[in-house]
Amino acid sequence: MPLDRGTADRDMKIAMIEVIVVAIPFAGGSKSAESAWGKKNASRADSLLVKVTTEGGVIGWGEAFGFTAIPAVKAAIEEVIAPLCIGVSALNIGSLMLDVQKRLHIFGRSGAIMFGISAIDIALWDILGKATGQPVHRLLGGAAVSELACYASLVRYTDPQLVVENVNRALADGFSHLKLHEVTVDAVREARKAAGDSVDITLDVNCPWTVREALDMSAKLRPFNLRWLEEPIWPPENFDGLARMRREGGIPIAAGENASTLVEFQQMLSAGAVDFVQPSPAKMGGISELQKVFALAAASATVVMVHTFYDGPGLLASVHASAALGSKDSLVEWRYFDLEAQLYGDAVLPKNGMITVPHGPGLGYDPDADVVRNFEVRS
Template identity: 65%
Template sequence: MKIASIETIPLRIPFTTGGPSAGGVWGAKDLQVVDSLVVKVTTDGGITGWGETFGFTAVPAVKLIIDSILAPELIGRDVSQREKLQLELQKKFHIFGRSGAFLFGLSAIDIALWDIAGKAANQPVFQLLGGSDASSLACYASLIRYADAELIRRNVQRAIDSGYRHLKLHEVDVECVRAARETAGPDIEITLDVNCPWTVREALDMTAKLRPFNLRWIEEPVWPPENYAGLAALRKQGGIPVAAGENASTLLDFQHMLEAGAVDFIQPSPAKMGGITELRKVFALAAAHNVDVMVHTFYDGPGLLASVHASAALGGGKALVEWRYFDLEAQLYGDAILPRNGRIAVPQQPGLGIEPNLDVIRDYRIAL
C-alpha cells in the first residue's frame, strides 16, 4: 500500500479546569480553549490512519510543515516502511532543526502509519509492539497550574473523588504543593511538573522545601531542559526522584540523558519526538539503564492512544498514563477513552483501536 493523501485538521475545543488557569508553558492566563492538530493519512487501498502532533500555539507552524514539506515527500511512498521513512526524512531535513515543528509533524504521520499497520494486520497496535495482557492501565490526573491554594484543594479533591490515586501538579509555589498534600493525605501519589524554571542551585533550594511532601518525582526542574549534568546533580543531592524527557527530541537526546544518570523516570512524548517508531526505542534504551518510562501525554487524541498502546506492550506493568485533567466541551473519542476509577482502557480493536468522532471534527475544526 502507498500513501495517497495526508490531511491536517486543526481543532479548537473549549474547556474548563475547575477554576481559572494561572497560565503556563501551554498558554496564557485564563486559557479557555485547547488547540490540537489531528493528521489523517489515507492509503491507495482506502485504509485511514490517524495521528496527532503536540498542539496549543504550535499548531499553525506544524500544519505548515506537514502541508508544505512532509506531505509532498510522502505521497506515493510505501506505508510499511515506517523506519526507513523516519530516518530518511530526519536526515534530509536536519538543516531545519532537530526539534520543534518538523519533528512534531513527523511524529503525527508516524502514529498514523502505525494505525494503518494495525488495521491492515487486523491487530491492535500493542500486539504489533509485542503484546500485552493488560486491559487497562493506571493513570494520573494531570492538573493545570492554578497558583491558588484553595483551587488546588478543590481540584485535588475533585480528582480523588473521581477515582484517581495518582495526581500531577504544575505548581511552582511551595504552599500550593502543601495544600495538595494536605488535601490528598499520605496515600495518594503526587508528582510535580514545574516546566524548567530554575537553575540547579535554585532547584536544590526548592527540593529542600518540597521534600516533606513525599513527591513521587519532580519533573523538569532545571533550565535549560538539556542540562543533563545539572539534572544528574539534582538527582544525587535533591532527595526527590527526577523525571524529564518531554522536551527531548531525538533518540540521541534520550541516550545522553540516560548516560548522564539524569533521571529516575524518562518521559518521551510520542507526538513530539518521532511517534511510535522512536518511542519504542526509548523503552529499550531505558530498560538497558534500569530507568522506568512514563510517557508524556498532555493531549487527548491519537497521540494519547499511541502512548496507551506502547505503555501496555512495553511498560512492564509499571507505566502510568498521563490524563490531561481538562473538562473538554467535546471529546474526540466520546467517552470511549475516558478513565474510570483512575484507569484507562487499552483499546482492543485493530490499529489504535478507536476512530475519531467525525461530528466533533466537523463542529470544532478551525481554519488556519
C-alpha cells in the same frame, strides 16, 4: 481483514495527508494560570490531528504536539513533510520516517519539524494495524495488561484554593495518582493536605530554575513526599545538572518530554539524570522512536513514564506502547480538563483511575467525526 500482500504495493501508497486543527472549549469555569502549554485563563484546548489516507482508502490518525505552536507545525507538515511522504508505501514506516528525518535534519531536530514527523508516524502505525487486523500493542509485542493506571494531570492554577478544589475533584473521580504543574511551595503544601498521604503526587514545573535554585526548592518540597519532581532545571538539556539534582535533591527526578531524538535520551540516561524517563510520542518521532526509548531505558533499568499531555491519537499511542513495552509501574498521563467534548467520546475515559487498553485494529479508535466537524478550526 488482514491485508493481501498482492494488493499492498497498489493500495497502500500514501495518497493524501490532511492537517486538522481542533479547538475544544473548557466546559467548566475554573481558570488556569499561564504555563508552558498555553495562555493564562485559556478557554479551550487546541489539538493538531493528522489524517493519512492510502490509495486503497485505509485511514490512519496521528497527532502532533501543538498548542500555541500549531500554525508552525501545520505549515511544516503541509509544506515540508507531506510532499516527501506522498506516493510512498504506508507500510514502510521505519525506512520512510528515517528518510524524512535525514532529509530534513538541516531544518532542526526538534520543534515543528519533529512534531509533524511524529504525527505522521503515529498515523502510519494506525494504518499498519488496520491493514493487518491487529492493535498497535500487538505489533509492538503484545499487551501484558488489559488496563493501565492513570494520573490526573492538572493545569497550573497558582491559587492554592483552586488547586485544592481540583485535587478534590480528581480524587472524587477515582484517581489515586495526581500531577501538579505548580511552582510555589504553598500550592504543593495545600495539595498534599487535601490529598492525604496515600495519594501519589508528582510535580512538573516546566524548567524554571537554575541548579542552585532547584536544589533550594527541593529542600522545601521534600516534606510533601513527591513521587517525582519533573523538569526542574533550565535548560532542559542540562543533563549533568539533572544528575546533580538526582544525587543531592532528595526527590526522584523525571524528564524527557523536551528531548527530541534518541541521542538525547541516550545522553540523559548515560548521565544518570533521571529516575523516570518521559518520551513524548507526539514530539519526538512517534511510535517508531518511542519503542527505541523503551529499549534504552530497559538497558539502564529506568522506568518509562510516557508524556501524554494530549487526548487524541498521541494518547492512544502512549497507551499501546505502555501496555506492550512498559512495566508494572507504568502510568498513563490523563489531561484533566473539563472539555465540552472528547475526541473519542466515552471510549477512552478513565474509570476509577484506570484506562482500558484498546483492542481494535490500529490505535483502536478513530476520532469522532461529529466532534471533529463541530470543533474544527478552519483557516
